[in-house]
Amino acid sequence: MVYLKRFFGESPGEYVFLVDEAHNLVDRARAMYSATLYKTAVLQGRKTIGKEQRRLYRALSLVNAEILTLRKTCGEQSTYTQTELPQELLHALNGFVGCWEEWAEEHRSVRIDPQLLQLYFDIRFFLRIADLYDDHFVTYVTVNRREVVVKLLCLDPSLLLDKAMQRGRSSILFSATLSPLDYFTAILGGNEATKKYALPSPFDSTNLGLFVADWVSTKYRDRERSLRPVAELLKALLQGKRGNYLAYFPSYSYMNEVYRVFRELYPQVDTLLQTSGMTEEARGEFLEQFDVARPQTLLGFCVLGGIYAEGIDLRGERLIGTAIVGVGLPQVNAEQEILRTYYDRINGAGFPFAYQYPGMNKVLQAAGRVIRSEQDRGIVLLIDSRFSTASYRELFPLHWQHARTVRSVKELEQVVTTFWQS
Numbered sequence: 001m002v003y004l005k006r007f008f009g010e011s012p013g014e015y016v017f018l019v020d021e022a023h024n025l026v027d028r029a030r031a032m033y034s035a036t037l038y039k040t041a042v043l044q045g046r047k048t049i050g051k052e053q054r055r056l057y058r059a060l061s062l063v064n065a066e067i068l069t070l071r072k073t074c075g076e077q078s079t080y081t082q083t084e085l086p087q088e089l090l091h092a093l094n095g096f097v098g099c100w101e102e103w104a105e106e107h108r109s110v111r112i113d114p115q116l117l118q119l120y121f122d123i124r125f126f127l128r129i130a131d132l133y134d135d136h137f138v139t140y141v142t143v144n145r146r147e148v149v150v151k152l153l154c155l156d157p158s159l160l161l162d163k164a165m166q167r168g169r170s171s172i173l174f175s176a177t178l179s180p181l182d183y184f185t186a187i188l189g190g191n192e193a194t195k196k197y198a199l200p201s202p203f204d205s206t207n208l209g210l211f212v213a214d215w216v217s218t219k220y221r222d223r224e225r226s227l228r229p230v231a232e233l234l235k236a237l238l239q240g241k242r243g244n245y246l247a248y249f250p251s252y253s254y255m256n257e258v259y260r261v262f263r264e265l266y267p268q269v270d271t272l273l274q275t276s277g278m279t280e281e282a283r284g285e286f287l288e289q290f291d292v293a294r295p296q297t298l299l300g301f302c303v304l305g306g307i308y309a310e311g312i313d314l315r316g317e318r319l320i321g322t323a324i325v326g327v328g329l330p331q332v333n334a335e336q337e338i339l340r341t342y343y344d345r346i347n348g349a350g351f352p353f354a355y356q357y358p359g360m361n362k363v364l365q366a367a368g369r370v371i372r373s374e375q376d377r378g379i380v381l382l383i384d385s386r387f388s389t390a391s392y393r394e395l396f397p398l399h400w401q402h403a404r405t406v407r408s409v410k411e412l413e414q415v416v417t418t419f420w421q422s
Contacts, residue, residue: 001032015167015168016168017171018171018174023365029161030153032154034129037149038148039147039149045060045119056096056103059092070086070089071141074143079141080140080141081138096123130152136158136160137154140153140335180357180395181198203371208371210402211412212388212404213383214387218250218326218383227258230383232409237323237379237412238299239413239417243298247302250326271301272298273301278307286300290318305362320370321370321378321380321416327360327363330358360395367382
C-alpha cells in the first residue's frame with residue numbers, strides 16, 4: 001500500500017524483491033488489503049468534534065446513519081455479507097473527507113485530537129481499499145451489541161501482490177515451510193510460469209526421531225476424552241533422555257486443560273506454561289529457562305502458531321523434543337467460513353485453502369524448532385488421528401518420510417529410548 005514512487009514508478013525498476021518467511025505473507029497480505037470501520041469510533045469522533053463544527057458534525061452523522069442502515073440489513077443475525085461495495089456509506093465517507101480537508105486547511109495551527117486524526121486516516125484507508133475492490137473481496141458487517149463493524153475483507157490477495165511485485169524485475173519468496181507449493185503460488189501472486197523449487201533438508205533425517213500417535217483424536221468434540229491420553233504421551237516423550245521439551249496446542253483453553261491433568265498426574269516434572277498477553281520480559285524469562293545446565297527435565301506448554309512456535313532458535317541441547325497436539329486448524333469463525341466458501345467456488349478446495357494448509361504450516365513451523373544445525377538431534381511427536389490420513393501424509397516434507405506410528409504409550413517410551421541409545 002505504501003512505496004517510494006521515485007524507485008517504484010509505473011515501469012519496473014532494476015530491483016529484485018527477497019521475501020523471507022514468505023509463509024507469513026498470506027495472512028499479512030489479506031490484512032494489508034482489508035479495511036475496517038467501527039461505529040464507536042465514528043460516534044467518538046462526532047463527540048470530539050462537537051456541534052460547533054456543524055459541517056463536520058453533520059458529515060459524521062451521515063456516516064453513522066449509513067452504518068446503522070447496514071446494521072438493519074443484518075436483521076436478527078449478527079453478521080451480514082455482500083459481494084458489492086456499500087455505495088451509500090462510501091458516498092458519506094467521501095463527504096466527510098471533503099469537509100475535513102477544508103476544515104484542516106482553515107485550522108492549520110490547531111492541535112488535532114489524535115483519535116480524531118486516526119479516524120480520518122482510517123476513513124481514507126477504507127476509501128483506498130474500496131478503489132481496489134473487485135470479486136476478490138466481500139463486504140462483511142458484524143454486530144455486537146452497540147458496536148457495528150464494517151469490513152472490506154480481502155479474500156484473495158494474489159492479483160494485488162502480483163501487481164506490487166511487478167514494480168521490480170523479479171521476486172524470490174522463500175521459507176522452510178512453503179508447502180504445498182501450488183497453494184502458496186496461487187495465494188501469493190504466482191502463475192503457470194512461476195518457477196518453484198523444493199530443496200531437500202540440509203540435515204541428516206536420522207537425527208530426527210519422528211513419531212505419530214494416531215490413536216488419539218484431538219478434534220473439538222473429543223478433547224475432553226483426550227486429556228489424560230495426551231498427558232500420558234507427553235510424559236512418555238520425556239522418558240528417553242533428560243532435557244528440555246516443548247508441547248504445542250491448538251488453543252489456550254485446551255492447553256490449560258491438558259496442563260492441569262499433567263500436573264495432577266506428574267507433579268514431579270518441571271513445567272512452564274505460556275499465558276496470553278505475556279510481557280516482553282516474561283517472554284524472555286520463559287526462554288531463559290531452556291538452559292542446557294538444567295538438572296531436571298523441563299516441559300513447556302505453548303500455543304501452536306504463537307510466539308514460541310516460530311522464530312525462536314533453541315540450538316543443541318537447549319531443546320531436544322517437541323510434541324504437537326492437533327493439526328493446527330484455524331479456529332472456525334465467520335471470516336474463515338467466508339474464505340472457505342470463496343475457494344470452494346474458485347477451485348473446489350475450500351477446506352484445504354482455509355483450514356488444512358494454514359494449519360499444517362503451523363505444525364511444520366513448530367516441528368522445525370528441534371533441528372537447528374547439523375549437530376542437533378531430537379524428537380518430534382505428532383498427536384492426532386488425522387496425521388495418519390492420506391490428505392495429511394501427502395503434506396509431510398521429504399525429510400519426514402521416515403515417520404513411525406506408535407500404537408500405545410508404552411511403545412512410545414520404547415522407541416524414544418531406542419532413539420537416544422542409538
